[in-house]
Amino acid sequence: MTLMTKCLGAAAMLSLSAGAALSEPALIFDLGGKFDKSFNEAAYNGAKRWVEDTGGSFREIELQSEAQREQALRRFAEAGFNPVITMGFAMADPLSNVAPDYPDTKFTAVDVTWLDAPNIRQIGFAEHEGSYLVGMLAAMASESGTVGFVGGMDIPLIRHFGCGYAQGAMAVNPDIKIIANMTGTTPAAWNDPVKGSELTKAQISQGADVVYAAAGGTGVGVLQTAADEGILSIGVDSNQNHLHPGKVLTSMLKRVDVAVYDAMTAGENLETGVFTLGLAEDGVGYALDEHNAALISDEMKAEVDAAREAIIAGELNVVGYYENDSCPVIDF
Amino acid sequence: MDFTTLIQLLDSTIRSATPLLLACLAGLYSERSGIFDIGLEGKMLAAAFFSAAVAFLSGSAWIGLAAGIASSVTLALIHALASINFRGNQLISGVAINFLAAGMTVLVAEAWFSQGGRTPSLVGLARFEPIKLPFADQVAEFPFLGPIYAELLSGHSILVYVALAMVPMTWWVLYRSRFGLRLRAVGEAPEAVDTAGVSVIRLRYQAVIICGVLCGIAGAYMATGLQANFTKDMTANRGFIALAALIFAKWRPWHALMACLLFGFLFAIETRFQKIDLLGVTLPLQFVQALPYVLTVVILAGFVGRATPPRAGGEPYVKER
Numbered sequence: 001m002t003l004m005t006k007c008l009g010a011a012a013m014l015s016l017s018a019g020a021a022l023s024e025p026a027l028i029f030d031l032g033g034k035f036d037k038s039f040n041e042a043a044y045n046g047a048k049r050w051v052e053d054t055g056g057s058f059r060e061i062e063l064q065s066e067a068q069r070e071q072a073l074r075r076f077a078e079a080g081f082n083p084v085i086t087m088g089f090a091m092a093d094p095l096s097n098v099a100p101d102y103p104d105t106k107f108t109a110v111d112v113t114w115l116d117a118p119n120i121r122q123i124g125f126a127e128h129e130g131s132y133l134v135g136m137l138a139a140m141a142s143e144s145g146t147v148g149f150v151g152g153m154d155i156p157l158i159r160h161f162g163c164g165y166a167q168g169a170m171a172v173n174p175d176i177k178i179i180a181n182m183t184g185t186t187p188a189a190w191n192d193p194v195k196g197s198e199l200t201k202a203q204i205s206q207g208a209d210v211v212y213a214a215a216g217g218t219g220v221g222v223l224q225t226a227a228d229e230g231i232l233s234i235g236v237d238s239n240q241n242h243l244h245p246g247k248v249l250t251s252m253l254k255r256v257d258v259a260v261y262d263a264m265t266a267g268e269n270l271e272t273g274v275f276t277l278g279l280a281e282d283g284v285g286y287a288l289d290e291h292n293a294a295l296i297s298d299e300m301k302a303e304v305d306a307a308r309e310a311i312i313a314g315e316l317n318v319v320g321y322y323e324n325d326s327c328p329v330i331d332f
Numbered sequence: 333m334d335f336t337t338l339i340q341l342l343d344s345t346i347r348s349a350t351p352l353l354l355a356c357l358a359g360l361y362s363e364r365s366g367i368f369d370i371g372l373e374g375k376m377l378a379a380a381f382f383s384a385a386v387a388f389l390s391g392s393a394w395i396g397l398a399a400g401i402a403s404s405v406t407l408a409l410i411h412a413l414a415s416i417n418f419r420g421n422q423l424i425s426g427v428a429i430n431f432l433a434a435g436m437t438v439l440v441a442e443a444w445f446s447q448g449g450r451t452p453s454l455v456g457l458a459r460f461e462p463i464k465l466p467f468a469d470q471v472a473e474f475p476f477l478g479p480i481y482a483e484l485l486s487g488h489s490i491l492v493y494v495a496l497a498m499v500p501m502t503w504w505v506l507y508r509s510r511f512g513l514r515l516r517a518v519g520e521a522p523e524a525v526d527t528a529g530v531s532v533i534r535l536r537y538q539a540v541i542i543c544g545v546l547c548g549i550a551g552a553y554m555a556t557g558l559q560a561n562f563t564k565d566m567t568a569n570r571g572f573i574a575l576a577a578l579i580f581a582k583w584r585p586w587h588a589l590m591a592c593l594l595f596g597f598l599f600a601i602e603t604r605f606q607k608i609d610l611l612g613v614t615l616p617l618q619f620v621q622a623l624p625y626v627l628t629v630v631i632l633a634g635f636v637g638r639a640t641p642p643r644a645g646g647e648p649y650v651k652e653r
Contacts, residue, residue, distance in 0.1 A: 033564060035448020154617060181606050185618050192568050194558050195603065198344060202604045205340040217563055224453070224560050243453070332617075 025050075025264045026059040026081035028072050030088035032190040032216035034062050038237040039216055039256060043087050043110065045238070046257030050264040058264065066187070070094040077102040083121070083270050085263055086110065087256070089157055090187075095120060106270040108263040110256055111157065113274050123259045124276045127157070127252075128164030129311055130284030131212075132318045133304050134234050134252045135168025137286065138210040139176050140300045141232055141249050146177040148208035150199050150222050152215035153189040154182040154332070156321055161214040161236070161252075163327035164318050170329055171307070178330055179203050183218050193221025200225040200233075210234065210249060223248060232295065241291040249295050251287040258283070280312045335476075339483050341600050346488060347558065349596025350495045351376065351550045351567075355574035356581070356588045357495075357502050358546035362408075364506070364583055365539030366519040366644040370426035371411055372547055373571025374433030379404040379551025381437035384451040384562035385444060387458040393556050396458065397491075400555075401548030407433065408544030416536050419648030430571075438564050451555075451562040460489040460557040489557035491549055498546070502585040515539055519642030522649040532649045547571075576628040582639045598624045 027047055029040045040062075047058055059081055061072050073094050076084045083106040086095060092112045099107050099117045106119055113124035138147045147169050151158040166178045181199045183189035196218040200211055204225075211226050212234040213219035219236060220243070226233035227244035235241065235251035242248075255277065263270060277283020286304065288296060310316035321327050355372045362369040379400035387396025407429050414425040438449035445451055465486035472482035506512040514535055518525045522532045554570075555562045573595055581587035601608075602623060608615045 033448055035450065041448075181603070182617060185621060188565075188568060191563065191565055193563050193566060194554060194568065197558060198348065198599070198603045201347075202340070202344060202600075205337075220450075220561070220563060221559060228560075 023080065023082045023268050024056070024058055025267070026061075026076040026084045027260065028069075028076070028084070028086045028091070029060065029062045030090065031063055031065075031187045034060070036190070036217045037220060037240060037243065038235070039254070040087055042238045042254065042256035043085070043260045046260035047264060049257065050261050054265070056264070066090075070097060073098045074101075077105045077107075080105075082106055082268050083108050083263055083266075085260055086112075089155065106268060106272060108259075108270065110259055113276065119272055121263060121270050121272045122274045124274070125254050125256075125283050126276060126278030126318075126320075127161050127254060127284060128167075128318050128320045129279045130252045130254065130286065131161045131164030131214075132168035132171075132311070133279075133286045133308060134212060134250055135165035135170075136172050136304050136307060137168075137250055137296065137300060138165070138212060138232075138234060139169040139172035140303070141295065142173075142176070142210045144207045144209045145173065145175065146179065146207035146209065148200070148203035148206075148211035149178065149180040150196060150203070150211060150213045150215050150219070151180065151182040152184075152218055153187060154185050156325065158182065158214055159327065159332050160321040161212075162332065163321040163330060165212050166327065166330040167318055168307075172303075177207070179206055179208055180330055180332055182332070183215055190216035190218060192218050193224070196221030197225040201229070204229050204231060212236070212252070214252070235287070239287040239289065241287055241289055245291040246294065248292060250292055253285045253287050255283050255285075278311075279308055336479070337604075339479050341597070341604055343484050343487075344600035344603065345593060345596040346484070346492060347596075348599040349592045350488075350492045351554050351558075351570050352574045352577060352595055353589060353592040354491075354495045354498070354546050354550035354553065355571055356577045356592050357498050357585065358543040358550070359575055359578045360502065360581075360583055360585065360588060361515070361539045361546070362543035363578065363645055364519045364642055365515050365536045366522060366642055366647065366649070367412070367415055367536055367540055367543075368422040368426065368641075368646045369411065369540075369543060370423060370572075370575060371407065371429035371433075372543075372574055373567055373569065374426075374430035375404040375407045375544060375547035376551040376554070376567045376571050377430075377437055377565070378407055378433040379548040380555035380566055381441060381451070381551075381562045383548075383552035384454065384555035384559075385441065387454055387556050388452050388561075391456075391458050393454075393458055393460045393552075396556050397460075397549070397552045400552035401545050404548030404551060405541055405544035408540045408547070412537055412540040415648060416533055416540075419650070422646050422648075434565060437562070441562065449564045454556060454560045458556070459560055460491055460553070462487045462489055489553065491553040491557050494549060495553075496589075499585050499589045506585060511538075516642075519644055522644050526649070526651065536649075573624065573628065576631055579639050579641075580631045582637075583642065595624055595627070598627065 085108040089111045108121045110123050113122045149162045162180050169176050200222045209231045213222035214236045223233045227247040232249040237254045240251045382403040383396040383400030386399035414420040415422040441449045468482040468486035471478045518535045577591035580591040602620050606617045
């Protein structure tokens with residue numbers, strides 16, 4: 001079977017390699033799609049910036065189904081692309097199958113940090129730290145004392161976001177009520193804006209006046225409904241402040257673009273291992289631009305920046321969901 | 333659960349049930365005429381895209397609605413051509429339409445707007461805004477009936493009222509009009525209709541076109557009423573849930589309303605209460621989210637009595653057999 005896949009792969013390589021120069025980088029987007037205005041789009045922006053800066057070119061694929069993960073990975077590796085960059089936690093299993101077969105190819109896995117392979121650069125983000133900061137902002141901006149969280153697919157990573165957010169909100173207002181909902185339990189939950197809207201409306205009716213969406217494409221519906229209903233929302237991964245100027249409180253930035261840019265710049269000489277990008281490395285943060293300047297007062301900014309310094313200095317510890325597979329302040 | 337929560341829950345039920353109801357009634361017309369249609373999903377998706385795209389370009393939700401209906405009817409006509417004139421397999425044609433719509437919408441969206449298969453956000457008149465029924469503000473203070481009128485009945489987009497009005501209208505058309513009698517007959521015994529000198533092909537085309545129009549409204553409601561843009565696969569299998577509701581309703585309009593409201597209610601419960609405490613046991617999120625689908629399986633397994641489809645359903649009509 002392995003021999004057969006190799007043969008098939010080789011045949012695929014012949015057809016693919018015709019136009020591909022060796023050691024170009026390749027980028028595999030996750031199911032949310034390249035233009036999800038969020039996680040995958042951040043990766044695309046990083047790659048685009050690399051193309052503008054270096055004049056290089058890269059190959060990309062948007063996965064359409066679970067079954068394509070390993071196939072896409074193997075094809076890129078066979079065709080000599082280096083490094084091969086993957087997006088999302090779900091690439092972990094395909095990577096652990098494919099990476100050992102191509103020891104000379106370097107892989108970069110965003111959101112995967114637990115594999116044991118010498119040729120993978122694994123990049124994790126301290127999402128709970130960034131979420132902590134936007135949680136503080138949410139609690140300060142909330143007048144009702146209730147804030148909401150809409151997650152995409154119910155996975156530990158998304159609970160990690162929600163947990164940091166809840167801790168941040170509670171640091172500002174210990175009595176705050178946090179409503180946390182998940183869109184679904186299958187990958188379709190990343191792309192259901194109608195359900196995102198409905199969840200937001202349900203949270204608004206329970207009193208929420210700031211809603212944080214960590215839900216990929218579903219978040220577009222959350223932000224839309226929040227803007228329609230006149231409450232504030234918080235975007236995720238990419239800077240989403242511009243989607244509804246003056247109505248998006250801030251966005252929790254996850255600098256996937258920087259991670260992709262760096263990986264492409266390093267090329268074949270990529271340093272492998274496990275890297276975690278937190279506040280100290282500017283891997284996560286909150287977005288402040290002309291679209292939300294009026295919403296974030298100087299006091300709010302000062303308080304959040306103080307917390308940021310404290311987290312970087314190690315004086316303030318934000319508990320991650322992964323530590324005990326549970327969150328100390330909120331029950332999902 | 334207090335009264336306000338219940339009202340909010342029912343309010344959410346209506347929003348969730350509307351696309352299901354429109355699609356379910358669409359399927360009802362088509363299947364009553366003997367044309368099985370599993371392409372409801374695809375027609376809704378195409379309508380969602382074209383209504384959002386044209387509403388954005390023209391700035392009018394109504395022109396968008398017309399474009400959505402036109403695209404849905406086009407797909408319906410393809411289905412009709414394949415299954416009526418060419419006597420093809422209706423299920424295969426329906427599947428083809430679903431695939432066609434799923435791929436085509438994203439492709440065209442990317443070509444027109446370059447936003448990765450979505451359409452730009454709609455503002456102002458390009459969307460169907462919620463409308464307030466007369467006196468909604470004045471009676472809101474009334475105990476009990478006030479909130480029911482002001483919160484539950486008022487404040488939906490016009491298409492919701494269109495969908496609800498379609499139920500009695502469909503009942504009337506089906507059971508009280510000459511067209512309805514012939515429509516039911518052509519699904520049960522097309523040869524009898526043919527003997528009476530009425531064109532089977534013409535009747536079936538009419539039914540399929542009505543199906544296209546209703547699917548078009550359903551899609552437009554999702555993209556320009558509930559949301560403010562089209563996103564990839566945004567119908568999220570609602571077309572198939574509508575089919576299940578249609579079988580549950582045994583192809584009858586009032587029962588279709590009830591079935592769709594039941595599904596809508598389950599979706600509303602799922603979004604509002606992600607965990608349910610029942611007799612001291614906490615049902616997890618996964619269970620609650622699976623409820624509509626568990627219900628679908630239970631229904632389709634025939635636990636709610638025998639659902640007999642129109643006798644000539646799925647069979648292309650051949651003259652003088």
